[in-house]
Amino acid sequence: MSFIKNYIEHQTLNRRNLLLLSAWGLCGAAASSSLIGRQAAAATSPDPKICWSYRDRTNPFWNSIVAGGEAFVRSLGRQSGDLINLINGGSSEKSLSDIQSLLSRYGSGVALAVDPNDMPNCRPVVEAVSHAGAYVSTIWNKTDDLHPWDFGDNYVSHMTWSDVGPSEQTARVLFDAMGGKGGVVHLGGIASNNPAIERQQGFKNALKAYPNIQLLAIQAADWDTQKANQVMSGFLTRYGDAIKGVHCASDTMAYGVIEALRAEGIENMPVVSYDGNPQAIEMIAKGKLLATVFTNAYWAGGITASLAYYAATGAFKPSAEPREHREFYGPTAVITTKDAQEFKTKYIDTNPEYNWKDFWSLAKGPIRYKS
Incomplete structure (x- = not known):
């Protein structure tokens, strides 16, 4: 159990260090204001910048998410370091500011995977990406009245889990x-x-x-x-x-x-x-x-980045997909002492290989909203 004590002792320091890795949170925030109110024409890019915006890689869940994103990037013949990390430390304000700065620098040439940190922040994130003509896939947090199909192709998809x-x-x-x-x-x-x-x-x-x-x-x-x-x-x-x-x-x-x-x-x-x-x-x-x-964070991290990337390159057209491909549930499995060792061998000791172009292979159906 010593890892728990070490985890607690080092969490604050590691989070502070990882925040320094947020490439665009350190500069360019002032330039982001130019994006507001500007609607860019939808465009595709043969070589978009791939980015994951998330809370904190010291958290094992988010570490698995980003590891999946890196695996997808490697499947393209690139290096793991080619994935741009925007680490918001749990701040919705920083999340939006970093994304706006990224868009200010690269415009429509961005494929963004993001957890907006909380529900209200999802709309301004999506609007900023749409105005820039870039592409975004989100996970976990959005309001019920916000849907990818309301933004044409730029808001590619949203994945959450039926918890x-x-x-x-x-x-x-x-x-x-x-x-x-x-x-x-x-x-x-x-x-x-x-x-x-x-x-x-x-x-x-x-x-x-x-x-x-x-x-x-x-x-x-x-x-x-x-x-x-x-x-x-x-x-x-x-x-x-x-x-x-x-x-x-x-x-x-x-x-x-x-x-x-x-x-x-x-x-x-x-x-x-x-x-x-x-x-x-x-x-x-x-x-x-x-x-x-x-919740198979590794697959979720890779497939969310993959959806944004292949939409950005024009490999598929999100608006031509059925709605269950735009909003869908990710996989879940309850693990107890009866199956933990077998599960550890299959999913923890090594990561399964996934076809990152098979976007909905593990999806568990369309998101259902309370009436």
Whole structure:
């Protein structure tokens, strides 16, 4: 379990260092204002710049996302370093500013893969890309009224994951491990994030089937290991022995929770999480974590970049595709102690090889919205 302690100790320093790698966050922000209000003609480019805009590569999930993006770039005969990294550190303002600066420099010659960080930020990101005549594929966060087909070909696609069902499954695994009774706490992500909302809903859905499980508290820890450690320490001070299980909306928060439990001498409390990071899978295989949900971040990172790139080159026309190819769910799988070792061998010890031109091979159908 020493990696958790090291992860917490080095997370802040590593994040600061990685932010320095954000090539366009350091300069050119002033020039980005020229993009606003200018609609560029749609155009394709034989050699677009490929970029991934994301939160923080010190997070294992985002590390897998970018590793998939790099694998796609290598499939083109390029070097991994040809992928431009825009690291926003969880700031929607920085996310948009970096993207505007990138567009200011390269104009329509950009193929962008991005998590906009929160739902409201997706629209200005997409509008900036569309005005520049570039191409963008998004994941996770957008508002329900924003759709790729409203932007012609420039907004290529949006991928998210149907988190309610898998989160409910992990909650049921947790409640069963608790013997169907006792107090439980939930640590959530950023309140305005789609996955945080859906994972909390799945947790609440499971509670309805377990009348003897008592919900003690729900609190956001913003996907952050250190904050989750602090939140869990506060829960232990407030509720003490009444806590019999912990439901986390991400693996990285679960690491902070487990360290907080260990600090109090608690070694065997059942904890479940989400994302299927390599460390989490290894912990499940060793019985240190009860369950997680694998979202195949590696494939998602590669295929999101691939969609933007091949649209930018004119290899396919997004507006000619059916809507289920413009907005779709990514794959999920609940991993428990029963299958963790086999899963680790197949997906963690080595990455499967994917055909990056088979865009929707692992897609799980069109996104469905609540009426």
